[in-house]
Amino acid sequence: MDTNNPKVLVAGVGGVGGLIAARLVRRYGDKVTLIARGKRAEELKEKGLVTESDLYGCYTVRPSRVIERTDGAEKYDLIIVSVKNAALEGIAEQFKGAVGPDTVIMPVMNGVTAADRIHDIFPEAHTMMSVIYTVSMVTEDGSIRQLGNYTNIYTGPVVDNADERKRLNECIDVLNGAGIKTRSSDDVRAACWSKYILNCAYNGMTAADDVTIGDIKHNEAMVEEYREIMEEAYRVAKALGVMVPDDLVEGNMRKLYNTTDDSTSSLSRDFDRHVSGEYELFSKDVAEMGRSCGVDTPRIDAMHEKMLNRIASWK
CATH class of the missing domain: 3.40.50.720 (NAD(P)-binding Rossmann-like Domain)
Structure with missing residues (x-):
């Protein structure tokens, strides 16, 4: 070239x-x-x-x-x-x-x-x-x-x-x-998964729950859900042999508290316009990868259901 x-x-x-x-x-x-x-x-x-x-x-x-x-x-x-x-x-x-x-x-x-x-x-x-x-x-x-x-x-x-x-x-x-x-x-595969794990929680929750990052980080139950979604996606990555960093989830939790309250995601903005976007990418897809390698993803499954309910409400 x-x-x-x-x-x-x-x-x-x-x-x-x-x-x-x-x-x-x-x-x-x-x-x-x-x-x-x-x-x-x-x-x-x-x-x-x-x-x-x-x-x-x-x-x-x-x-x-x-x-x-x-x-x-x-x-x-x-x-x-x-x-x-x-x-x-x-x-x-x-x-x-x-x-x-x-x-x-x-x-x-x-x-x-x-x-x-x-x-x-x-x-x-x-x-x-x-x-x-x-x-x-x-x-x-x-x-x-x-x-x-x-x-x-x-x-x-x-x-x-x-x-x-x-x-x-x-x-x-x-x-x-x-x-x-x-x-x-x-290790580009680990780099891709590192961003993906964060986005499963970041994009997923802001869209599924129609909330900003401020809404999440000032609500103890939502903070725990945010963490658990990342932990599930992290376990899927590990089960697939991806060498994601051991401290990835903790690092992303620190980023959560350093993110401005009014921050939202591209998927949440899609949902606000009644466009479903790539919602399955951050929920159903990672859950299916989990099932393929024996990792349960109950938090991600529940988030996917909330996304489906929100999409159904547009009709």
């Missing part, structure tokens, strides 16, 4: 994908192609990709190519995938023509299964797991709004060997070249 002139495809131009796409287009120009369709594609073609960012400032880029699917005529060096988990196989079908034996694919998504699923679909490619820390969303007018003075990606190969590490470093150079702080992780 020519890291100064890479051919990049971004599949999914939502809050996170749009933030990444804007940086890549600004740095690499017409070497970057976006996959979008319907209203989103029209917005990008007519207005460009507008970003209002606490970290990067306010700017607009105009991607030279916005397509619905690749035609197979050219292969890409790097494909960034950023969609809801349920849409992963569908978007993979849209960009399958772009994948060749030298293509690096990096899902930047919630949860812990996306990279393995991509690797199963495209075994000939080079798939990187990743976890991103940022707050970014699409506003009503289609622009990207990023909050806070950080956006960090940690990444590593699904299959760890010297060739994959070389390609990983090239991918990191491309992203850092666009101003997206990206680092290699010694």
Whole structure:
């Protein structure tokens, strides 16, 4: 991969994908192609990709190519995938023509299964797991709004060997070249699970109970539920052989008390708009993984039921 002139495809131009796409287009120009369709594609073609960012400032880029699917005529060096988990196989079908034996694919998504699923679909490619820390969303007018003075990606190969590490470093150079702080992780699977365990409680409870972080941390029963949800997800990770840190839950409890009272989650904001979002990712999915390895998840199961009840109330 020519890291100064890479051919990049971004599949999914939502809050996170749009933030990444804007940086890549600004740095690499017409070497970057976006996959979008319907209203989103029209917005990008007519207005460009507008970003209002606490970290990067306010700017607009105009991607030279916005397509619905690749035609197979050219292969890409790097494909960034950023969609809801349920849409992963569908978007993979849209960009399958772009994948060749030298293509690096990096899902930047919630949860812990996306990279393995991509690797199963495209075994000939080079798939990187990743976890991103940022707050970014699409506003009503289609622009990207990023909050806070950080956006960090940690990444590593699904299959760890010297060739994959070389390609990983090239991918990191491309992203850092666009101003997206990206680092290699010694254990990317543990890094992904560490964020996921926190989000099962953070996203899950704020959405299921329609509460803010302040509501949780000032209620003793909710604090205990928050802890127990993380402990259940932690036990699932351990049973699956993931080397999550021993003090992860305690560290996340300290973070809870340092989080501002009015903080909420992307899933809670989805629920406020009567959009179910990725609710199963933080409840049903981890419970099913638990059952597969003999770990009970009663707190997570109960949270899932509360989510279903809240969704049913919208009808």
